[in-house]
Structure formats: C-alpha cells, structure tokens
Amino acid sequence: MAFSSHYTEPTCTPTRIALMTGRLPVRTGVTDVLWPGGTAGLPGEERTIAELLSEAGYSTAMWGKWHVGGAEESAPENQGFDYAYYTLYNAAFWMWADVEEHYQADVVAGNAHFYDFPGSEEYKERYGIKIHGIMQGEKGKGRKEIQRITRSSQMVEHEAEMVRQIKGYIKEQAKSEKPFFIYWASNANSPAGSPKDVRFGQNVDSRNNNGVEMVKHSADVAEVLQTLKDEGIDENTLVVWMSDNGPMYAFYPNSGYSWLKGGKGDVFEGGVKTPAFARWPGMIEPGQDPLDIIHVSDMFTTAARIAGIKDNIPDDRVTDGIDQTSFLLNGEGHGRRHYMLHYGGAKVGAARLGDYKAIIGGGVGGGLPQFEMYNVVRDPGEKYGKVYPYLWFVQPISDLMGSHMQMIEKYPHKTYAQ
Numbered sequence: 373m374a375f376s377s378h379y380t381e382p383t384c385t386p387t388r389i390a391l392m393t394g395r396l397p398v399r400t401g402v403t404d405v406l407w408p409g410g411t412a413g414l415p416g417e418e419r420t421i422a423e424l425l426s427e428a429g430y431s432t433a434m435w436g437k438w439h440v441g442g443a444e445e446s447a448p449e450n451q452g453f454d455y456a457y458y459t460l461y462n463a464a465f466w467m468w469a470d471v472e473e474h475y476q477a478d479v480v481a482g483n484a485h486f487y488d489f490p491g492s493e494e495y496k497e498r499y500g501i502k503i504h505g506i507m508q509g510e511k512g513k514g515r516k517e518i519q520r521i522t523r524s525s526q527m528v529e530h531e532a533e534m535v536r537q538i539k540g541y542i543k544e545q546a547k548s549e550k551p552f553f554i555y556w557a558s559n560a561n562s563p564a565g566s567p568k569d570v571r572f573g574q575n576v577d578s579r580n581n582n583g584v585e586m587v588k589h590s591a592d593v594a595e596v597l598q599t600l601k602d603e604g605i606d607e608n609t610l611v612v613w614m615s616d617n618g619p620m621y622a623f624y625p626n627s628g629y630s631w632l633k634g635g636k637g638d639v640f641e642g643g644v645k646t647p648a649f650a651r652w653p654g655m656i657e658p659g660q661d662p663l664d665i666i667h668v669s670d671m672f673t674t675a676a677r678i679a680g681i682k683d684n685i686p687d688d689r690v691t692d693g694i695d696q697t698s699f700l701l702n703g704e705g706h707g708r709r710h711y712m713l714h715y716g717g718a719k720v721g722a723a724r725l726g727d728y729k730a731i732i733g734g735g736v737g738g739g740l741p742q743f744e745m746y747n748v749v750r751d752p753g754e755k756y757g758k759v760y761p762y763l764w765f766v767q768p769i770s771d772l773m774g775s776h777m778q779m780i781e782k783y784p785h786k787t788y789a790q
Contacts, residue, residue: 373660373700378648380617380668382637382716384462387616387668388440388557392420392451394672394685394693396715401786403718406441408461409501413441414451415786419686421672422452425553426511428681433541434458435534436557442504449509453555456509457537459521459530463559465503466524468492485623492521506530527559528588534558535592539599546603551679556596560589561615561628581626582619597651607654610678610700612671614648633754639714639721639731640754656700663749664707665724669693674700690783711772718785720776723769724748730769731757741766 381387385405386397397403402412422432433455434448439462448456471489492503509515545552576583600606619628620636634640673693676682685691699707714722722731731744744757
C-alpha cells in the first residue's frame with residue numbers, strides 16, 4: 373500500500389519524536405532540530421513505542437540516525453530498545469569531517485559545504501563540544517562510541533554495516549518464539565558522500581548525491597525484505613517505510629527534489645507530504661495507492677493496536693496518533709484521520725480539515741481571515757491560495773483550532789531548554 377496522503381513533521385527531529393511517542397513534538401517540548409552540545413531531547417517520562425512493545429514481550433532493536441537527543445536519558449537503549457547501533461545527529465556532521473580533511477591535506481573527499489568548520493578536535497577545544505561518532509548501546513548496559521567519524525564517504529560503509537546487522541538480527545529472531553520490532557532510520561537521505569559503486573551511479577546525475585543514495589537504499593531495503601522471505605516470516609511481518617520530511621534545497625543539487633511547493637522546514641505540502649508504503653503479505657492487499665490521510669504519529673497507535681497493547685498507551689497525556697489498523701487491512705475509504713495540525717517549531721503553521729488546508733498567517737488583514745486557503749486534493753501544488761472562495765470555511769477551521777487550544781490548556785506542553 374503506497375500512501376498518497378502520508379504526512380510527517382516539517383523537519384527530522386520532530387518527525388522522529390512523533391513516530392516514537394505518537395504525540396505532536398510540541399507536547400514533549402522538543403520542537404527543533406537538535407545539534408551536538410544541545411541539552412534538549414526526548415524526555416525519560418515519555419513512553420515510546422519501543423517501551424510499550426518491549427513490555428509486551430517484543431525483542432526491540434534500532435539502527436541508524438537517532439537524532440532525538442544526545443543525553444543518556446534520551447538514548448535508544450534507555451527508551452525501550454534492547455540493542456541500538458546509531459548516530460546521535462543528522463547527516464551534517466558526516467560532511468563536517470570532510471572539511472577537517474580539507475584543512476589537513478587539501479583534499480576534499482566529498483562535498484565540503486561547511487567550509488569554516490574547524491575540525492572535530494579544534495571544535496571541542498574552542499567550544500567544549502565533542503562530536504560523537506557511531507554509538508552502540510544495550511539496555512541496562514549503557515552505550516559506547518565504537519567508531520569516530522572521519523569522512524563523509526564513511527557513511528556508505530555505515531549503511532552497509534547496518535544492513536548486515538539487520539539481516540543477522542532477523543535471522544536470529546526468526547528462530548525465536550518472541551515477536552520483534554526493528555526501527556531502521558537510514559542515513560541514505562542526505563547530500564553527504566555518494567556511494568562509489570558504479571552499479572548505483574548509472575543514469576543518475578553525478579552531482580545528485582541523494583539520488584544515488586536512494587538507488588542504493590532501495591537495493592538495501594530489497595535485501596532486508598528478501599531476508600524476511602527467506603526466513604519464512606514475511607507474511608507475519610508488517611513493514612512500514614517512510615521519508616521524514618521534504619527535500620532540503622539548501623544543498624541543491626546534491627539533495628532531493630519535489631514537485632510540491634516548499635521543502636524541509638515548511639508546512640506547505642513540499643515539507644510535510646512524503647512518500648511512504650506499508651507491506652504485509654496476506655494482510656495488506658498489494659497495488660493500492662489510497663488517498664486517505666495518514667500521519668507519522670498514527671504508526672505509534674497502530675503498532676500498539678496490532679500488538680494487542682493499545683490499553684497500555686498512557687491516558688495522562690494527549691496521544692495524537694490515530695489507530696489506522698482498519699485502513700491498512702481494508703484499504704481506501706477506511707482511514708480514520710480527517711484533520712491535521714502542522715506545527716512549524718512551537719507554533720501552528722497550518723491546519724487541515726478534510727480536503728482543505730489553511731496556511732496560518734497569510735491572507736488579507738483588516739479583520740478578515742489571516743490565512744491562505746487551499747484544496748490540497750484539487751491543488752496539491754498549493755498554487756491557488758485565495759481566501760475569499762473559502763469564507764465559508766472560516767468558522768470550521770476556527771472551531772478546530774479552538775478545540776486544539778482547549779486541550780492544550782488541559783494538558784500543557786512541556787518545555788525544555790535547548
């Protein structure tokens with residue numbers, strides 16, 4: 373099932389918070405992209421889907437980009453995962469390492485976008501901030517740094533190692549009576565170093581690093597899916613693949629591209645509408661591309677329902693994820709989400725109700741509605757946003773915002789220092 377209306381948060385850290393907790397990131401106090409040395413992160417009192425599944429008897433493991441906080445409290449091995457092999461940040465620091473090599477040897481291995489980065493050692497000396505490399509953690513045993521980041525092309529080796537470990541884990545778990553949960557957050561979505569393997573560079577723009585990486589990532593995903601089949605458990609395994617946000621044009625042409633308006637960081641469709649699919653042979657009918665709305669937070673609640681632990685979802689806080697099990701099993705027309713609020717950081721940037729979407733803050737003024745208005749089914753490129761044809765929609769969207777604000781009063785957002 374390829375989702376034609378799959379939505380995430382505008383940037384990477386908030387999307388991962390929503391996926392792990394089933395909650396809008398603003399509710400947890402973590403609304404920004406996180407950087408080395410920052411103190412914000414996924415709070416220990418939040419309940420992740422890995423914690424719920426672990427308590428229900430699942431084996432849990434994660435690989436790849438964690439990026440929801442560097443403190444031990446926020447670490448995957450302390451957020452429900454039995455095993456974790458990960459990096460703390462986004463892909464930027466892979467490219468920072470290229471600049472260090474440039475200073476030392478006048479050779480740039482990849483794309484030195486961050487040309488004034490002084491190198492990891494000098495960075496620590498100047499600012500007291502250590503750049504952590506590849507981490508490995510186990511529940512109850514803590515974590516350790518097992519490899520330092522030295523160049524962007526190293527990311528390709530890291531991806532290959534993750535695939536090797538994931539396939540090994542699947543083979544091991546296939547022999548167990550326990551169910552398992554894997555969270556694989558690939559780094560192959562960035563403008564960092566391209567794979568050198570010519571098999572994946574053919575017919576791809578030589579400067580489009582992201583394009584080359586995605587071809588390689590597709591082959592990696594195929595390997596993992598084939599492993600499930602080889603082990604005889606693909607019909608008992610739900611696989612969900614998704615992108616975390618729209619393309620980052622700051623690094624064009626090395627990064628992605630979209631026909632939609634906007635990109636990473638925007639609440640326009642180009643920032644929050646992303647590719648996604650679900651695969652479950654014998655349960656999800658293949659070849660579907662439904663229009664029903666689904667949000668990244670829905671994966672939390674849906675996973676809890678499928679695992680039979682929906683009653684374990686905390687009831688002392690707001691859970692924004694909606695149970696979409698019926699949608700997965702029955703197809704188009706059975707989606708249960710009819711509205712969304714798109715936050716840009718700590719503020720609501722857009723609200724969608726049915727087919728209609730209001731971009732908050734645009735519009736006419738003088739007491740008239742302060743938003744742009746789109747029918748995103750008819751106008752997915754958001755090219756015509758005049759408010760006057762939608763004056764009839766002013767009150768419905770105001771009512772939606774009003775009920776949302778009332779719930780915030782009842783369950784206030786958490787706040788944390790960045």
